[in-house]
Amino acid sequence: MRTFSVKHRIIITDLQLSNILKNDHFIPVNLRLELSHLPLSTESLIQAMGYAGKDIPPTYRKSIEIYLERAHSKADIVAGFLIIPPDRFLLKKTGIQVDDLHFRTGKIITSQLIHSETVAIFVATAGPVFENWSKQLFDAGDYPAGYVVDFIGSEIAEAAADRVETEILSRVSSVSLKITQRFSPGYCGWNVKEQVKLFSLLPDKFCGIHLTESALMVPLKSVSGIIGIGKKVRKQDYPCDICNMKNCYRRFKPTIG
Helix, strand or coil: CCEECCCCCCCEEHHHHHHHCCHHHHCCEEEEECHHHCCCCHHHHHHHHHHCCCCCCHHHHHHHHHHHHHHHHHCCEEEEEEECCHHHEEECCCCEEECCEEECCCHHHHHHCCCCCEEEEEEEECCCHHHHHHHHHHHCCCHHHHHHHHHHHHHHHHHHHHHHHHHHHHHHHCCCCEEEEEECCCCCCCCHHHHHHHHHCCCCCHHHCEECCCCCEECCCEEEEEEEEECCCCCCCCCHHHCCCCCCHHHCCCCCC
């Protein structure tokens, strides 16, 4: 039995958590999702675009209605996650370690992971259609429609990530564990290039996603990241007041849960 302690972390033992999370918790999970099962609507997209309480231009409203309906037959939504066995995980002052891989997540994320005894790695994608679809509309000069299609693809990917978060919570809460918010490379001071190490822990082309040489995901409308798991973790609000990323989507979106 291995016992360790890290500053700002309670002392735990791998055996204790292993007694709670059984082997079937550590198997990669794939979820194929239908757009109709995600909480996206014309009104929710209008709100996400920043028009809550304002009059949206009629062109945008009509485009959202049309292209959201068409997206039902075009989207290829897949999401999944992998819970890391606790004996492979270590929380440090400015990052985490899984096996011999060191992730420099930074102080903002690490502070949100306090008391995490392991993490779940997750990915979610809206599928490959959206970048080509929006480009075709832009090339045809229909800029409002191109923007709307691009935006819908992004929101589908985030909604799929929300669905993964809910699924992870459902599985671990059944054994009295909790989760943190989710955190992605490229946000909160975590270098996007560390996505390469993150994907190395997942099966090849997990959920149909792969990385470019610059560590960007393909399909483009995809999300990846980690979620802390533990008996005493808390799902705190995102610390936007101390983050210098002014254009982060989380500044404009409510959190779930």
